[in-house]
Amino acid sequence: MSWNPDTYNKFKSERFAPFYDCLNLITIRQGINVIDLGCGTGELTRKLADALPESRVLGIDSSKEMLNDSKAFENEQIQFELRSIEDQVNEITKYDLVFSNAAIQWVYNHEELLPKIIAMVKPGGQLVIQLPDQKQNLSNLILDKLATEEPFASALQNWNRNTPVLDMERYAQILFENGSQQMTIFEKIYPLVLKDSDALYDWVSGTALIPYTERLSGETKEQFIAVYKERLKNRFPKSPAFYPFKRIIMEAKF
Numbered sequence: 364m365s366w367n368p369d370t371y372n373k374f375k376s377e378r379f380a381p382f383y384d385c386l387n388l389i390t391i392r393q394g395i396n397v398i399d400l401g402c403g404t405g406e407l408t409r410k411l412a413d414a415l416p417e418s419r420v421l422g423i424d425s426s427k428e429m430l431n432d433s434k435a436f437e438n439e440q441i442q443f444e445l446r447s448i449e450d451q452v453n454e455i456t457k458y459d460l461v462f463s464n465a466a467i468q469w470v471y472n473h474e475e476l477l478p479k480i481i482a483m484v485k486p487g488g489q490l491v492i493q494l495p496d497q498k499q500n501l502s503n504l505i506l507d508k509l510a511t512e513e514p515f516a517s518a519l520q521n522w523n524r525n526t527p528v529l530d531m532e533r534y535a536q537i538l539f540e541n542g543s544q545q546m547t548i549f550e551k552i553y554p555l556v557l558k559d560s561d562a563l564y565d566w567v568s569g570t571a572l573i574p575y576t577e578r579l580s581g582e583t584k585e586q587f588i589a590v591y592k593e594r595l596k597n598r599f600p601k602s603p604a605f606y607p608f609k610r611i612i613m614e615a616k617f
């Protein structure tokens with residue numbers, strides 16, 4: 364999937380807010396080994412490292428485009444590597460803190476993925492993950508439905524994103540079954556106050572829309588975008604447009 368850091372960075376403060384909630388859940392310890400799964404441009408990896416004195420932080424991401432910006436955030440504490448989360452979870456190295464902000468929703472099969480991520484945490488270590496609750500967010504639901512309609516379903520060859528995001532109760536159960544008895548899991552609404560529904564389109568175009576538009580071309584792509592914008596406008600007709608963006612945050616100790 365081709366990410367565009369410029370589009371992604373358009374809504375920095377809105378995208379950073381859940382990161383700070385994650386940061387507040389971290390047990391601050393000196394000199395720990397940390398991994399940031401799906402670190403993006405690395406800007407938040409740097410903030411994470413700055414909050415953990417003398418830690419060594421590895422940020423991994425599968426997007427060259429996003430990692431291109433990470434040079435600016437490197438220092439003696441931090442290293443970035445181009446690698447997928449799927450590959451990283453098969454490595455044997457364990458970490459004191461496994462962290463991931465707004466990334467694992469892009470990896471399928473959380474029933475299998477989460478135990479593998481948990482296995483990356485050292486005994487006595489911590490896991491902190493944030494991900495959007497795509498099953499409840501209207502911008503995702505509208506996209507999902509549109510992809511099932513013609514002419515888009517045929518153009519997409521019946522492909523649809525089918526979010527891998529589970530209910531938070533299920534994440535809690537998986538954390539427990541894999542060794543955690545101490546956890547904090549909650550859903551939170553991050554209010555997005557945007558100029559209008561077109562601004563909401565801009566927000567989605569930096570993330571959830573990408574896998575759809577990169578599978579479409581020409582007139583069909585234009586039409587998909589136009590109909591999607593229209594549906595957002597019908598659902599969010601006011602200016603400013605208020606969008607209650609729901610996210611799941613989980614923290615567990617092992």
Ligand SMILES: C[S@@+](CC[C@H](N)C(=O)[O-])C[C@H]1O[C@@H](n2cnc3c(N)ncnc32)[C@H](O)[C@@H]1O
Pocket residue numbers: 366382400401402403404407423424425426429446447448449463464465466469470570
């Ligand atoms: C919404 S961005 C979040 C970036 C960063 N964590 C932040 O909070 O700013 C999602 C990131 O996940 C990365 N990503 C998506 N699928 C991935 C995968 N399978 N393996 C590694 N990174 C992935 C994308 O390249 C992108 O940089």
